[in-house]
Amino acid sequence: MRLLIQRVSRASVVIHGELIGRIQEGLLVLVGIGMQDTEDTAVAMVEKLLNLRIFSDDDGKMNLNISQAVADQPLGGLLLVSQFTLYGDCRKGRRPSFEQAAPPERAQALYNFVVATAQGSGIRVQTGAFREHMQVELVNDGPVTLMLDSAELFPAK
Numbered sequence: 001m002r003l004l005i006q007r008v009s010r011a012s013v014v015i016h017g018e019l020i021g022r023i024q025e026g027l028l029v030l031v032g033i034g035m036q037d038t039e040d041t042a043v044a045m046v047e048k049l050l051n052l053r054i055f056s057d058d059d060g061k062m063n064l065n066i067s068q069a070v071a072d073q074p075l076g077g078l079l080l081v082s083q084f085t086l087y088g089d090c091r092k093g094r095r096p097s098f099e100q101a102a103p104p105e106r107a108q109a110l111y112n113f114v115v116a117t118a119q120g121s122g123i124r125v126q127t128g129a130f131r132e133h134m135q136v137e138l139v140n141d142g143p144v145t146l147m148l149d150s151a152e153l154f155p156a157k
Contacts, residue, residue, distance in 0.1 A: 001031070001033055001034055001037045001041050001042065001045050001110075001114075001148075001149075001150040002031075002032040002034065002086040002087065002147065002148065002149050002150070003029050003030070003031055003032075003045060003147070003148040004029070004030040004032075004083070004086060004146075004147055005029050005049065005052070005054075005145065005146045005147070006027065006028045006030075006138060006140050006143075006144065006145045007026075007027060007054055007055065007140065007141045007142055007143075007144035008023070008025070008026060008027065008028050008079075008139055008140055008141055009139045009141045010022075010023065010024050010025075010138070010139050011023055011026075011028040011079045011136070011137065011138035011139070012079075012137050012138075013079065013081060013126075013127075013129075013134050013135070013136050013137075014134065014135045014137070015128075015129055015132050015133070015134055015135075020127075020128065020129060021079050021126035021127050021128055022075070022079070022126060023075060023076060023077050023078070023079045023124070023126055024073060024075040024076050025069065025070055025073050025075075025076040025141070026066060026069075026070050026073070026076045026077045026078055026079065026124075027049070027054075027066055027077075027078050027079070028081065028136070028138050029079065029080050029081070030081050030083035030086060031081065031082055031083060031086075031111055031114055032082075032083050032085070032086030032101065033082075033102040033106070033107035033110045033111055034087055034100050034101060034150070034151070035099075035100055035101070035102050036150075036151070036156075037110055037150065038110075039110070039113055041154070042110055042113050042114045042117060044150070044153070044154060045114070045148060045150055045153075046114060046117045046121075048148060048153065049066075049078075049118075049148065050065060050066055050067065050118070050121050050123065051065050052065060052066070052146070054144055054146065055068065062144075066078065066123060067121070067123055070124070075124075076124065077123050077124030077125055077126065078118055078123055078124070078125045078126070079125075079127070079128075080111075080114065080115055080118060080125060080127050081127070081128035081134065081136055082107070082108075082111045082128060082129075082130045082131075084098060084101040084102075084107065085098070087100045087101035104131060107130075108130045108131070111130055112130075115127055
């Protein structure tokens with residue numbers, strides 16, 4: 001699983017001219033599901049995401065996690081957007097290969113599990129729509145952008 005995390009002051013998703021997800025301060029997270037991913041992977045990745053200290057405290061140091069940063073922000077939270085292209089392999093040729101991305105049905109089930117797991121934390125969660133063409137707009141705060149890859153965080157034994 002790959003999570004491209006962007007700390008934002010605001011972000012939104014529009015599909016066919018309709019706003020379907022929006023947050024103010026928080027994290028826009030592009031979620032890619034790989035062939036090897038499981039529900040255990042999803043739980044570990046969401047836990048890592050929720051506990052990353054990437055928001056500034058009163059001294060300007062990145063010491064706060066998402067729940068601490070948006071506790072008093074009614075429109076703050078997570079915006080989770082499915083993004084199979086995070087598994088695009090551009091090493092050969094000119095067209096990316098997506099062989100390492102999970103098939104759509106399996107990816108959708110795991111993406112939904114990621115969303116439900118994040119919602120279980122009590123954080124406000126908004127989403128995009130799986131397998132839809134989306135316009136994602138964001139104002140990256142910092143900018144702060146990080147990539148989490150389960151293959152690197154939790155290598156197979």
